[in-house]
Amino acid sequence: MSLAATLWQANADWAAKILAHPFVQGLGDGSLPVADFKSYVAQDAYFLDAFARAYAFCLAHGTSREDLFGFAELIAGVVDELKLHKSYTEKLQVSLDDVTPLPATSAYTGFLLHAARQGQLGETIAGMTPCMRLYAFLGQTLAKKEVAPAYADWVKTYADPGFEALAVRLEELLDQHAVDSPVVRANYRRAMELEYGFFDANR
16 A cells, blocks of 8 residues: 555544534535635635645755656646635635634644755655645545535535546655655644644634
């Protein structure tokens, strides 16, 4: 089994806990209050800015042309996500400018950027992969049931095969650059914990 698959399996408890969270379930059945979703969109846009910068650090520390291509594709994927968020600014009157990060958001972005600045590519990717794999998992799982119209665009985005391809791309980079070490395992698990905290903070 690949390292990416091993780490995902080792954190299946967090994946299940996040899927069961009222915020995530509310995205699927439409019961999530609009005010909570608006808070999430603003916080997630702030997070994605940092996520793109962490990818840029990875690109800078890449060791091959394939790394350059891979991280460039992943940065483009973040830009597409931000475009989705921008569409909410008109629909829901959400401002993505001058967002004050919640403590959970600051904890997550701080963790990612601190890891990225260390320059250890495999360890950085280990802290970034959970976000991509988790969102693909959530989108695909929610899409298996009838999705309420309220947040159908969100579910559709993360259930899309194109997003799955990006998650796989990052997992391939993880397998290429990371070794199964305590730091890699800790970074992966910490990111899963922070994902839960991020959803929970916006509920």
